[in-house]
Amino acid sequence: MTQKILEVEKLNKVYPNGTHALRGVSFDVNRGEFLVVIGLSGSGKSTLLRCINRLHEPTTGKILFEGNDITNIKGKPLRSLRSRIGMIFQHFNLIPRKTVLTNVLTGTLARTGIVKSIFGIFPDEERKKAMDLIALVGLTGKENRRADNLSGGQQQRVAIARALMQNPSILLADEPVASLDPATSHSVMQYLKKVNEELGVTIICNLHFLSLVRQYATRVIALKDGILIYEGNPSEIDENWFQTIYGEDAVEVTID
Numbered sequence: 001m002t003q004k005i006l007e008v009e010k011l012n013k014v015y016p017n018g019t020h021a022l023r024g025v026s027f028d029v030n031r032g033e034f035l036v037v038i039g040l041s042g043s044g045k046s047t048l049l050r051c052i053n054r055l056h057e058p059t060t061g062k063i064l065f066e067g068n069d070i071t072n073i074k075g076k077p078l079r080s081l082r083s084r085i086g087m088i089f090q091h092f093n094l095i096p097r098k099t100v101l102t103n104v105l106t107g108t109l110a111r112t113g114i115v116k117s118i119f120g121i122f123p124d125e126e127r128k129k130a131m132d133l134i135a136l137v138g139l140t141g142k143e144n145r146r147a148d149n150l151s152g153g154q155q156q157r158v159a160i161a162r163a164l165m166q167n168p169s170i171l172l173a174d175e176p177v178a179s180l181d182p183a184t185s186h187s188v189m190q191y192l193k194k195v196n197e198e199l200g201v202t203i204i205c206n207l208h209f210l211s212l213v214r215q216y217a218t219r220v221i222a223l224k225d226g227i228l229i230y231e232g233n234p235s236e237i238d239e240n241w242f243q244t245i246y247g248e249d250a251v252e253v254t255i256d
């Protein structure tokens, strides 16, 4: 197994309307890292994550996943890639009227098939795995609650369990705590840390608050206007770097 799980080389993304969202972005991610991506709104963080799991097509450049070039794959190889790369979102994206268990089980769609899942036909081993993952995110006892009856933090934990159903080797998290209050943000970050440390899943996470970055990231990259301008340890982001990344007039807001 290679040490590098992801290699991004000179990635450019130009949207059809001409917006140049990523400009020559290059970085590597090692297995087991908790990499956090920071930068102002519009700097290209979401675009970067979406290019990695190929929700967006990179314009030029290369992305290697576990040593294989995935920049232009389509069809079956692309579906198989998506099952190795889990994703969670700011707004959780659960099916609101379905139960916690059903939501987690939909993470196996690639294996179970859409028709079977509509009728709730899931193999026993999938149900067992879903229950184990619900326990991992601290929601045992809530399996039959409707997703829309849970708090935001609980919903994000369901989304984490759902993303883990396919045994991804990387989990991409796009602002996973941006809709949550500070205490709940920490709780969700703690579960991501647990997934990272106990299951060995590599994490790439976009975050706004530097205090969270310092606490949870093993390494940080910063984007500014689509350019990678910082790569290093979270502890090395001093006042000067902060101003370079967020602008001269920026003031750090903390989350306790």
Ligand SMILES: Nc1ncnc2c1ncn2[C@@H]1O[C@H](COP(=O)(O)OP(=O)(O)OP(=O)(O)O)[C@@H](O)[C@H]1O
Pocket (backbone or CB within 6 Å): 015, 016, 017, 019, 020, 021, 039, 040, 041, 042, 043, 044, 045, 046, 047, 048
């Ligand atoms: N589908 C799209 N079509 C055209 N332009 C887009 C599209 N998605 C994003 N952009 C533009 O690309 C640039 C980067 O956007 P992106 O969403 O990647 O930034 P971000 O760092 O995630 O911002 P935020 O912190 O607000 O989520 C912005 O100028 C944005 O307006």
Ligand SMILES: [Mg+2]
Pocket (backbone or CB within 6 Å): 045, 046, 047, 174
């Ligand atoms: Mg974004």
